[in-house]
Amino acid sequence: MSEPEPPSAPRRRGRRTGGEDTKAALLTAAREVFVERGYEHATVRAIASRAGVDAAMVNHWFGGKEGLFAKAVLQVPFDPSAIIARLIDGPADALGERVVRTFLSVWDATDGGQFSALVRSVTSHDGVATALREFFVNTLIGRVLAAIDADHRELRATLIATQIFGMGIVRYVVRFEPFASIDAETLVRAIAPNLQRYLTGDLG
C-alpha cells in the first residue's frame, strides 16, 4: 500500500475497479452477508453492492454465489458446480467412494487448515451454521441426491454431514492417530461403504 490508512477508515468508497484489494473487500462483504442472511437469501447483488464492486466481477472471479461462498466461508478455493458434476458423473454405487475421496483430497491439500478455521467460526457464530446447512444440505449434497433420485434427501444429507464433518474433526482438529496420518486411500476404503449407505441404502 502506498498510503497507510487510519485504522478506522471506512472500507466502502464507491465502486472499485480491480486488484487484490477489491477481491478482499468482496470476500469480507460476502462473509458478512452470508452470516446475516443465510446462504439462500444472500444475493450476489447485495454482496457486490456492499463491497462497492460490480456484480459481474463476482462471476468473473469466483464463478458466482457458490464459488464465493466456498472461498469466503468455507475458505476453500473450489468450484462447487464442478465438484457436483464430477461426483454425479459415474456409477451411483461408487458415489460414496467419490464423495470421501473428494473431501479428503481438497482438505489434505492444505493439511485441513480451512476445516479447523471453519469449525472455530461455526462454534462462535450461529449465522455460519445456518449458511453452512443451506449450502451443504440443499446445494452441494442436495443436488447429488437429486441426481440419483434418492428418497428422504434432507435426512440423508444430514447423515452424510455427520460422517464428513466427523472425518474432518478427527483428521484435522483433534488429530487422533492413526486416523490423522494414515494414507487417504485406506480411509476411502474404510469409510466409503458407510457413506454409500447414507446415500442410497435402507435407513431402517
Next chain:
Amino acid sequence: MSEPEPPSAPRRRGRRTGGEDTKAALLTAAREVFVERGYEHATVRAIASRAGVDAAMVNHWFGGKEGLFAKAVLQVPFDPSAIIARLIDGPADALGERVVRTFLSVWDATDGGQFSALVRSVTSHDGVATALREFFVNTLIGRVLAAIDADHRELRATLIATQIFGMGIVRYVVRFEPFASIDAETLVRAIAPNLQRYLTGDLG
C-alpha cells in the same frame, strides 16, 4: 460463603476436608493435570495433591480417574466403567445400536450442552485433544473392542470417533435439520448399522 475471599487469594492452602468447594477445586485441578499430562500420565495422586485433597476422596466422589475425567473434561457426570459394562453386555451384532443409543441418551439429556463446550475447548487447547484421544480411543472404545476381540482396534476406534463426533456436531453444534430435532430412535436405526461396520465389519 461466610468470608469473602480477595480475588487473588491462593486456592491451595493445605488439605481440604469436604463440601462443594473441595469438589470444585478437584475438578479444576483435574482439568489442569489432564491437559498438561494427557489422560494416561495424569495420576489421581497428582490431581488430589494439587487440589489439597486426599486421593481417597477422588474415588469416593467420582469413581476414580475415569469418572473424574468424564466430569472434569467431558463435563458429563457418567461412570465410564458402568457404561462400558453395559455396552459389552449383549450380542456383539447389536453393539453398534447400543453405542449410538448410549451417546444420544447421555447428550440428549442436556440438549448436547456439554458436547458444544467440549468442541470449543478442543479447538482452543491442544492438550484436551490428546487427553480425549487417550480416553476415547484407548479406554472407552478400546475396552469395548478388546471385549469383542476386534482386529485393527486403533483404526476402528478412530473411525467410530468420526461417526460419534459427527453425530454430536450435527445434532448439537451446527444443529442441521431434520437431524437436530428428529427422535433419537430414528437416528439409532439410521446410524447403528454404520457404527456396527466400524466395530466388527470388513474395513476394505
